[in-house]
Amino acid sequence: MHELKGKVAVVTGASTPRGIGNAIAKLFAEAGASLLLVADGTAEQLETAVRECRAFSGAGRIESALIDLAAAGAPERMIAQADALFGRVDVLVNNAAIRASFRFGEFTREQFERAVAVNLAAPFFASQAVLPIMRRQGGGRIIHIASQMGHVAFDQRAVYGLTKAALIHLTKSMAYELARDNIVVNAISPGPIETGRSLTRSREDTQKLMDKVPAGRFGEPHEIANVAFYLAAHSPSFLQGQDLVVDGGYIIH
DSSP: OOTTTTOEEEEESOOSTTOHHHHHHHHHHHTTOEEEEEESSOHHHHHHHHHHHHTSTTOOOEEEEEOOTTSTTHHHHHHHHHHHHHSOOSEEEEOOOOOOOOOTTOOOHHHHHHHHIIIIIHHHHHHHHHHHHHHHHTOEEEEEEOOGGGTSOOTTOHHHHHHHHHHHHHHHHHHHHHGGGTEEEEEEEEOSBOSGGGGGSOHHHHHHHHTTOTTSSOBOHHHHHHHHHHHHHTOOTTOOSOEEEESTTGGGO
16 A cells, blocks of 8 residues: 655645546555645645645655746746755656637637646656756656647647647657656546536536547546556556556547
8 A cells, every 4th residue: 555655756736626636646645655745726725635645544744835837947946845855756747737728719828828838838847857856866757647638629628739739749758868767757648537627517518528438427536546656656667658548438439
């Protein structure tokens, strides 16, 4: 149960209840990891996530930081804070994202630039910042949370899909260069997941989306967390630069 004992993980977008980052943080804590939970939301939600992670028997040290990852230099400061707190970073989970939803032709430059900053630039610069730490300690794992929308088009998701497709390519490029340093880089592309966002979707839209999922249901956050845990704790170093699509079969037809 404590496969991550002695390991340190940074998880972004970790505070949203029923969110993927929150589920990953809890599973890592249950496995004994020390964590820096990062979010750009409410302090109350982040404090709740910290309490829930600390409640697991055997969990390591759990810390948090409210950080706007869209700000210049913020991803680097996040990694520096983790290094100062723990002296190492074994796993970086780049999960935070903005799902900008507008019809093409209606996006403002500000909306475009903020989505790119959080969804793509933040993982890019956080990953660059963690390299010296991982090299110093002899290796590490970097996990990008991409999306099925990085593979297929979807209504009102032009910018979101663009950033996730780029994140998938970044995964491959990083793995190609960093494997020799024993830094294992992979991505996970979730499909329709039953998160808090699902509550705002109409019954009609829900059914329309469900009809496209061969599994006949939406996924659960813990199912994505299980894959992240595998990549963090068990995946072989020969598994490099892959995008593991967990979408109930959405993109196979």
